[in-house]
Amino acid sequence: MYIYFMTFGCKVNTYETACMTAAFEAEGFTPTLEKNLADIFVINSCTVTSESDSKLRQTLRGLRRDHPNAVIVLTGCYPQAFPDEAAAEECADIVTGTKNRSDIARLVKNYLDDRERVCSVAPYSSRDGFEVMSADNIEGHTRAFMKIQDGCNAFCTYCIIPYARGRIRSKPVEDIVSEARKLAENGYREIVLVGINLAFYGAEFGKDLADAAEAVNSVDGIDRIRLGSLEPEKMTDEMLIRLAALPKFCPSFHLSLQSGCNRTLKAMNRRYTAEEYTELVDRIRHIFPDCGITTDVMAGFPGETDADHKESVEFIKKIGFSDIHVFPYSRRKGTKADLMDGQVQNEIKKQRAKELAETGAVCRQKFLQSLVGKEFPVLFEREKSDGLHHGYAPNYTHIKILTKNSEKSLRKMIFYVKIDKIGENCCFGEILPERSILDTNISNI
Structure with a gap:
């Protein structure tokens, strides 16, 4: 039977879709890129914003309308964070979350036998370990993603992800080496280490992100190592020095910012100040000349004033990011920020996002110009x-x-x-x- 995958959201979801693809192939299913051939659809969902949930529901209903006889599987962060809402989506024949991804192929086989609808979203507990999966081949990609960390303990006031992913947990170093070797055998030359809160890799067993990078660096055939999105508060001097010693390490750092205003950062429950962020950038640039430093910035967080916004704009100019991703704040049910006073009007959020993006674009071109002749x-x-x-x-x-x-x-x-x-x-x-x-x-x- 033919199976078609649809992936929403982050690089972690992309990796997990590749892992599920391999698991289905091992059970005799055939992946396809042609919707009209598919007998089964697997939707790997994102729930980072309410808009992503709305898009997901539209996708589900469109699939059921266009493919009335297909088996539709809804998995990922949306069912995990909102299991009752997901179970109510009757267009999905199978509903499961972010745990036990290796069981999805079995759930589909059982459904094909008895045609009884399945809603199986297992809750996380503090005792959960890292679910080791592997994706030896990511279709259409030259670089390979490798998920080495899952979960988040931060509970930023705008974010639902701790409820969708559970607490922090990490892939053992020996499994990182094993997967890197398989990727090298399949012709990949670059590996991107990704996670939900990547900078916290190994915190539960006395390791850190440099240990993971060193493990990949030891694998013949892999020429480049990149890091996914990073939380600034865990990037220590020792870690940076160890990364700099790796000949395969690529100095591009995506350091999540969200705001350049300390008042807003505190309201978000971010664990650093603008001054601490600046000090980290200065250290990175000292250790890694010509490095790329990119970030995410949120516009219109509850309570953000015009002065707070201008402070963020000036901070972006001061840092001189090589690129930024800007997005307006989106209210998220189940988070503290959703209940905060001072919700910013949509038009104001859009205007602030536009100004932030324009500022980022100027920084981008200045960074590119600095590379000429090198x-x-x-x-x-x-x-x-x-x-x-x-x-x-x-x-x-x-x-x-x-x-x-x-x-x-x-x-x-x-x-x-x-x-x-x-x-x-x-x-x-x-x-x-x-x-x-x-x-x-x-x-x-």
């Missing part, structure tokens, strides 16, 4: 298109080079490139044959 090893990720080869520098800058005479693809190859100009959200450059990472003839490229 040389970076570039991993090429996409097939040639529009007369260009596309790849990424270690600091996660998008690099494009013009093709010449060859039709040869550079995908999964690493070459040094000298940056000669910038474009919109990218840099252009030329390959330096004398500094090729690979023993490859590129005279015709």
Whole structure:
């Protein structure tokens, strides 16, 4: 039978979908990218905002309308956080959460035998360990995601994720090494370590994120290691120094900010101040010259004044991020912020988000301009298109080079490139044959 996966949300969900795909294949199901072929649909949901829930419900109803005889599985963060609401979605034949993902194939097989609707969302407990899954192949990706951490203990006032993911727990180091070796065998050259609260990796058994990166660094065939989104308060000097000692580590840091205003950070229950964040950025840039530092910023948190907003704008200018992701605050049932006074009007949130994004775009172009004339090893990720080869520098800058005479693809190859100009959200450059990472003839490229 053919099975079609739909993934919403973060890189962790992308990884978990790949793991579920492998589990279904092991049970004899055939993944497909063609909806019209599918007998089974698996929706891996996100619930970070109320808008994501609304989009999910629309997707469910559309699938049932267009595929009345298909088996529909709803899994992920939405059912885990709101099991009763999810169970009420009658378009789904099977409803399950973020626990025990390896059981989903069995649930589907049982449903195919008896056609009895299943609602099975197991609650988390403080004794839960890390559910070890593996995804040896992520369709269409040059870099591979590896989930090494799950859960969150922070309880930021705007966030539902601790209820959807449980408490922090981490993948054992030996399992990280084993999975990295399989990914290397399958031709992946870059691994991105991801988690729900990644910077807290290993906290429950005396390890930290540097231990995980060192484990991947030890694996032959893997040339690059990246980190997913990070919470600033756990990035210690010792950890940064250990990461800098790894030849495969890529210095791109996504440091979640949310606000550059201390009053707003406190209301959000964030565990750092703007001053502490600035000190961390300064340390990172001292240790990792030309690194990329990106972030998330929220506009219009409850109680945010015009002065608070302007403080965030000025903070972004001061830091000079290489890129930012801006989003208006979205009320989330079940969180403390949903009940706070001072909810900001939507139009004001949109205007503030626009100003933040425009400020971030200026910072982005300044960062790209600072790279002109410099040389970076570039991993090429996409097939040639529009007369260009596309790849990424270690600091996660998008690099494009013009093709010449060859039709040869550079995908999964690493070459040094000298940056000669910038474009919109990218840099252009030329390959330096004398500094090729690979023993490859590129005279015709």
